[in-house]
Amino acid sequence: MTLHTSQTILRKSLHHELVDRLQPLIINSELKPGTKIPEKQLCERFGVSRTPLREALKVLASDGLVRLEPNRGAWVTQVTQEEVDEVFPVLGALEALSGELACKHITDAEIEEVRALHAQMIRSYESRDLDAYFSVNQKIHRAILLAARNATLTTSCQALSLRMQRARYLANMSEGRWYDAVQEHEKILQCLVARDGPNLAATLLHHMDAKRASVVKWLQSQETTDAI
Amino acid sequence: MTLHTSQTILRKSLHHELVDRLQPLIINSELKPGTKIPEKQLCERFGVSRTPLREALKVLASDGLVRLEPNRGAWVTQVTQEEVDEVFPVLGALEALSGELACKHITDAEIEEVRALHAQMIRSYESRDLDAYFSVNQKIHRAILLAARNATLTTSCQALSLRMQRARYLANMSEGRWYDAVQEHEKILQCLVARDGPNLAATLLHHMDAKRASVVKWLQSQETTDAI
DNA sequence: CAGCGTAATTTTGAATTCATAATTAAGTCA
DNA sequence: TGACTTAATTATGAATTCAAAATTACGCTG
Numbered sequence: 001m002t003l004h005t006s007q008t009i010l011r012k013s014l015h016h017e018l019v020d021r022l023q024p025l026i027i028n029s030e031l032k033p034g035t036k037i038p039e040k041q042l043c044e045r046f047g048v049s050r051t052p053l054r055e056a057l058k059v060l061a062s063d064g065l066v067r068l069e070p071n072r073g074a075w076v077t078q079v080t081q082e083e084v085d086e087v088f089p090v091l092g093a094l095e096a097l098s099g100e101l102a103c104k105h106i107t108d109a110e111i112e113e114v115r116a117l118h119a120q121m122i123r124s125y126e127s128r129d130l131d132a133y134f135s136v137n138q139k140i141h142r143a144i145l146l147a148a149r150n151a152t153l154t155t156s157c158q159a160l161s162l163r164m165q166r167a168r169y170l171a172n173m174s175e176g177r178w179y180d181a182v183q184e185h186e187k188i189l190q191c192l193v194a195r196d197g198p199n200l201a202a203t204l205l206h207h208m209d210a211k212r213a214s215v216v217k218w219l220q221s222q223e224t225t226d227a228i
Numbered sequence: 229m230t231l232h233t234s235q236t237i238l239r240k241s242l243h244h245e246l247v248d249r250l251q252p253l254i255i256n257s258e259l260k261p262g263t264k265i266p267e268k269q270l271c272e273r274f275g276v277s278r279t280p281l282r283e284a285l286k287v288l289a290s291d292g293l294v295r296l297e298p299n300r301g302a303w304v305t306q307v308t309q310e311e312v313d314e315v316f317p318v319l320g321a322l323e324a325l326s327g328e329l330a331c332k333h334i335t336d337a338e339i340e341e342v343r344a345l346h347a348q349m350i351r352s353y354e355s356r357d358l359d360a361y362f363s364v365n366q367k368i369h370r371a372i373l374l375a376a377r378n379a380t381l382t383t384s385c386q387a388l389s390l391r392m393q394r395a396r397y398l399a400n401m402s403e404g405r406w407y408d409a410v411q412e413h414e415k416i417l418q419c420l421v422a423r424d425g426p427n428l429a430a431t432l433l434h435h436m437d438a439k440r441a442s443v444v445k446w447l448q449s450q451e452t453t454d455a456i
Numbered sequence: 457c458a459g460c461g462t463a464a465t466t467t468t469g470a471a472t473t474c475a476t477a478a479t480t481a482a483g484t485c486a
Numbered sequence: 487t488g489a490c491t492t493a494a495t496t497a498t499g500a501a502t503t504c505a506a507a508a509t510t511a512c513g514c515t516g
Contacts (some may be wrong), residue, residue: 012298014470015286039497049471051279054499058243058283059290064380070240071477071498086380089325097321152292152314156384242500267467277501282469299468299507 014048018056021046026065026076027166037066037074064163079167081219087160088212092205094157095141099200101148103192111193114143118189125182133178134169140185144192144204164215171218180210242280247287249274254293254304255394265294265302292391307395309447315388316440320433322385323369327428329376331420339421342371346417353410361406362397368413372420392443399446408438 022042025031043053057074060066067075117140124132141161145154173181184207191200250270253259271281285302288294295303345368352360369389373382401409412435419428 013296016296050498051470051472055283055286055470058287062287062290064383068241068244072479073498083380086378089329089378090322090381090384093321093325094318097317101317150314150317152311152388153318156318156388160380160384278468279500279502283500300509301468 014052015055015059018046018048018053019059022056022060023065023162026060027162027169029166031076033076033078033166035076037076039073063159077163079164079219081216084164084167084212084215084219087164088208088215091157091160091164092208092212094153094160095144095204095208096201098145098148098150098153098157099188099191099204100197101150101153102144103195103197103200105149106144106147106192106195110143110147114140114192115189117143118185121185122182125178130172137185138165140188144188167215167219171215173214174217177210177214181207184210242276243283243287246274246276246281246284250284250288251293251390254288255390255397257394257397259304261304261306261394263304265304267301291387305391307392307447309444312392312395312440312443312447315392316436316443319385319388319392320436320440322381322388323372323432323436324429326373326376326378326381326385327416327419327432328425329378329381330372331423331425331428333377334372334375334420334423338371338375342368342420343417345371346413349413350410353406358400365413366393368416372416395443395447399443401442402445405438405442409435412438 022031031037037057039050039053039057043050046053057066057068061068061074065077067077069075117136121133121136121140124130124136142158145157148154184203187203188200188207191197191203250259259265265285267278267281267285271278274281285294285296289296289302293305295305297303345364349361349364349368352358352364370386373385376382412431415431416428416435419431
């Protein structure tokens with residue numbers, strides 16, 4: 001054991017590194033929702049022992065990405081409709097707050113950054129590049145979040161966002177919904193430029209609820225086929 | 229070792245049990261903010277090995293109650309003014325949402341429960357029993373939260389609430405602030421009875437901001453003396 | 457005696473080990 | 487064959503061990 005070659009990780013603390021490495025695996029569904037987490041396999045893959053891996057799993061469980069069953073191991077949580085109906089309203093409230101605060105603190109330079117991201121997102125929309133669209137979309141929401149200058153808000157938002165991300169990613173938007181989402185983003189940008197906090201908050205709230213509805217719709221269409 | 233006598237805990241998973249046991253120690257400042265967490269000592273106290281204790285510390289760290297310093301151990305986080313100014317607005321947004329949702333879902337029986345708790349809180353106020361007041365106060369907020377029927381909201385709220393709790397607990401309210409807080413609670417009850425969601429949301433938001441201001445004021449008064 | 461450098465000690469992080477619970481496989485009998 | 491037991495295997499949870507880092511204690515020098 002103890003192979004310190006190539007891929008093996010060693011940075012700060014192993015468990016923290018593992019949290020950062022496992023999250024993407026769960027989000028992009030390399031570790032499939034509802035499946036058991038192959039502890040041994042992941043230990044070998046990352047070249048670590050079970051101790052730090054298990055520490056990481058405890059943290060991921062407290063973030064809701066993993067479910068621990070006593071004496072039966074860890075499982076990737078499923079994204080259920082109930083969860084979506086729960087999480088999006090909370091996320092909505094937090095994003096609304098972030099919009100409110102962002103309008104108070106955002107600099108002109110940061111607004112320009114968002115404007116550039118927005119333009120890039122429009123291009124992704126026009127070329128129907130869903131991957132790129134999602135990625136830039138995330139960046140816009142994150143930029144607003146950062147402009148709010150509230151680390152706690154950022155952390156809370158991102159934790160919940162992560163949980164929804166794989167559902168959002170998997171959920172192919174309908175053409176109509178995609179169009180609407182882009183329109184909503186136009187308004188978001190306008191509010192930000194005008195530094196109209198209450199209006200931005202309301203817009204983000206609506207945006208989140210529309211996303212929720214879209215994801216739920218997709219989940220229901222999948223229900224007949226297979227659980228994600 | 230392995231003494232399975234008396235005090236030793238054995239329920240579900242040790243790490244989960246330890247999280248539940250350590251939280252109160254941190255909140256009531258038995259483990260003092262800014263101090264190092266005595267890993268060995270706690271292991272002996274709970275009759276467990278370091279492995280599950282360290283797992284628990286990782287979880288507490290992700291909740292912001294503990295700070296991990298690589299190779300230097302775990303420390304109880306301090307409640308700083310910056311943190312208070314960050315956390316209370318987030319908590320406000322979440323409590324506002326909980327009020328909104330509670331008005332939609334709360335049953336008559338649950339309203340009566342809150343009414344009873346409220347009466348009890350008034351009695352604690354009148355007899356200037358701060359401990360009892362805080363305890364019932366918590367229960368009221370929790371009752372509203374539960375009435376919102378949103379487990380994610382409950383979890384998020386409680387996590388942040390915990391972080392502020394020890395500050396709130398330590399912060400002796402001024403006589404004037406205490407009076408105002410009771411008045412705000414009167415209004416909260418009224419809104420709930422009337423099932424006036426928007427009004428309850430606004431009231432809770434204000435309530436949280438007033439709490440924030442009160443805690444900050446107290447923190448500043450302590451600044452000259454000693455950091456908590 | 458103050459400041460510095462080194463050795464001893466303690467603490468930490470992570471691997472390993474070990475007991476126990478859960479799962480799988482094998483065998484029994486109707 | 488198929489349900490039911492029981493034995494073998496595997497996985498989990500937690501204690502223990504071990505190497506490395508940090509802290510403390512000690513002694514030396516000026």
